[in-house]
Amino acid sequence: MNIIVCIKQVPDTANVKIDPQTNTLIREGVESIINPFDMYAIEEAVRTKEKLGGNIIVITMGPPQAEAALREAISLGADEGILVSDRVFAGSDTWATSYTLACAIRKIGKFDIIFCGKQAADGDTAQVGPGISMHLDIPQVTYVKKIEDLTTDKAKVERMTEEGYEIVETPLPVLFTVVKEINEPRIPSLKGKIKAKSAQIKTLMAKDLDADEKSLGLNGSPTQVVKIFTPPPREGGVMLAGSTQEIVDKLVEVLKDECKSKI
Amino acid sequence: MGIEIITEQCVGCQACLKACPFGAISLEGNLAVIDFDKCTLCGACVDSCKFDAILLRKEEAAQRDIAAYKGVWVVAEQYKGNIQSITYELLGKGRDLADKLGVELCAVLLGKDMRAKTDELIHRGAEKVYIVDSPKLAQYQSEPYSKVIIELINEYKPEIVLCGATSTGRSLIARVAVKINAGLTADCTGLDIDQEKGLFLQTRPAFGGNIMATIICPNHRPQMATVRHKVMKEAEVDTSRSGEVIEKTYSESVLSSRTKVVNVIEEEGQSVNLSEADIIVSGGRGLGKPENFALLHELADAIGGAVGASRAAVDADWIVYSHQVGQTGKTVCPKIYISCGISGQIQHLAGMSSSDIIIAINKDPDAPIFKAANYGIVGDLFEIIPALTKKIKSILNT
């Protein structure tokens, strides 16, 4: 199986805080990590390789420091890493990003499965995965929570929905976006870390991609940001104090006011 | 690269350094310097500079035939033949946008045997309903749905397309946007029109909700956006409204799908209740152990509400994921949200901050949730919740 995993290096948004005085992001000390959903994608790729054999290429579009994310993926079991990086890509929205990655994937050649995480923790759009599959004109199944059956030409998977899940059959090649329910990512191995340290990471720049220049970076992005602002902090209200009974009485009053029909 | 510091204007005030979400600006000598490896051309610094010392250029894209695109569309979502309430919310906002632009509001409905439902959409404000009815569209599948919508858009050229940010909507519309080279903004919390330029303004959270971004799509059409459930208000029903129904049929190749849905399983305890509930009692790490969710269930049952949870409680396996409220869980907008033992991180607030009244109970007086709560109680939830349940039960029994 030729497996490709698309990952993104993101700031650890769980630890990003707002400076209360300036109302801006505090960036110091915020680590860069592999997007949490992508960890599940990498794990599923490694499990697939363990079951059926094959080769895993992990690919990311980002600045030079994103190489660290590729090496981490290799320490977890990926075989090769490709960094798609060029200043030309700056300002890419999800359309341009998925186009750029699709061009890079075409350069890689034949593949059977592309694994992506459901969404990135900084952008949260969940658009790049489906965008890649459309650019490559391959079928997609999103929110995959379990791969039931897999052979070299088809797959049967469980797709999570709001109501429960669906069982979907798809031919290969296919793109899957995965959710956390699919597996438990492993801890890297020492041999993996040693391999990752000395791994040769290939870099693809815009000129290596056979891409339409006009579709790259800020110029290739249909959307653009016109304003960034920190949301006004929601006004805090009243602190209730007193004995438990006094507090409970006050709460019941509030509930009565808001839900006249109920109590 | 399209951004530069105009050194003659730069006074070294460092406002841009602080504004940059990517840490791409530093001070050298007394001038701001941009690290092009980190810069994403987001433009936050341009806004922050009081001295007009930063210039952001974008090449003029080829003029597309923008003027030909008119109208606001809502892609309706149906499940098992029933139109989902997210559609009514989109029609509600869509009406507002269409009025500001002075254009039509239309709905797009895909499914099987859905003709009877077109009235529902018209009563909610759609002036036209484009319906494509086929057994092949009974269930959502990404390929046929996206191909049909692409055909419709190419033929009728709406300037704005709205879709629900649901598992169906998000997967579908991303594919459409790529094929037709349209701009798509996900999970918008604010939608508006720049009247001067006639542009669609899409506002959404980023960085886990820590900052907000407003996005436009100046040179591509349609301008597309997805919106989460319960963020916008539903359109009112007006049965006196009438509208046009346009039925389209498409060939095998448009309706074909490489994937196939073989089975659909609904799960118990997928509390759809949570998204619809008027009262939610939510628990977090402060509950201490999974058994303590029983206290919240008791209160919720007594008061006719639903039980929610913070990510910490779900990650600790105290309660299933379908109860999770927050950035990576559900967005809720109840009348009353009672949070118990939840610290109130930004990611959680992102899921419930549009609640009408937030009541927070936490032992820690510094918990961030108190900044968002209408009523805050620094106290022991294990005393307050049972006492509250008891009082409510006694009131309801009399």
Next chain:
Amino acid sequence: MDYLLTEEQNMIRDLARQIADEKIRPVAAEYDEKEEFPWSILKVIAESDLSGIYIEEAYGGMGGGITELCIATEEFSKACGGIAVSYAASALGSYPIILYGSEEQKKKYLPDIASGKKLAAFGLTEASAGSDAGALSTTAIKDGDYYILNGVKQWITNGGEAETYTIVAMTDKSKGSRGASTFIVEKGTPGFEFGKKEKKLGIRSSTTRELIFTNCKVPKENLLGKEGLGFIVAMKTFDKSRPGIGAQAVGIAQGALDHALRYAKERVQFGKPVTSFQGIQFMLADMGTQVEAARALVYSTAKLIDSGAKDISKLSAMSKLFASDVAMKVTTDAVQIFGGYGYMREYPVEKYMRDAKITQIYEGTNQIQRSIIASEMIKEMLRK
């Protein structure tokens, strides 16, 4: 302090820390409470290639030495001393084979230990032979192609869980301490049974059992080295393994200190965090200094051993002695800093104090360590 570790040593430390934080911490209290052996953790350790970091690559290990073993043991111990010793005791059980095994023996037993498939354990102590290890009663009588083992070993760490045991028994009682020999005995050998799991003060997730030999036939190929080498094998093994106990003690002490420091910052009394009081500050300073000194001694000793130095007994004993005494003091002080909360099982520090105690006792009591140190110092002086 940055001990200027090599790249690979840093990777081992990072991996061990990740396992400690993500896998060990969440279960430490539960395994302690239930006295549950940490198979799930040992499995993760094996999958991360850490089981055999001290074993040569030729036998499936990662080719490191005592330093690597100490690094991993210290990190695991910060989260739980009991789980850490289940890992470290396997090294103790393997060292007789590493040091005295023939090529065939090493090829037969080390790869499974290196891969984490099997655990090892060392059996020396008996009911009447603790510090007086010379007073062994377990016998190994030669009979044709076998040795027949009879006797009972006591308080063996990993007893019953391990597959591979290195056992010291008397082959010739008349020769006293020169009459002991070391054997490899596999679990499942007829006549080799286990006693009940002991109930202990601390390191409760570590399993401690009696090993009961009743006419147990051990093939003569399983003799390590020669007859009569038994105690030399034991002493040389301890020389290598003692810094590992030192590392366990350092980890336990550091873990307790980290909890105490965090607590002292959060706990407010008399309107101030408890860290504002000089009494507490001085305690913390002493604890920090002692832990750093213990760590320095452990790692310098480990590095010396790995360099191939011959005379390591004194330093090895010192590293174990000092670190374990520090661990007992630091964990007791940590409980004190927590005050009443420190005494409650709901809070983590009392476990560290209970776990620390054993480090002053096993692999040679600290009294024996002092005897060894004094004896080495005197020998050195006489040599000059």
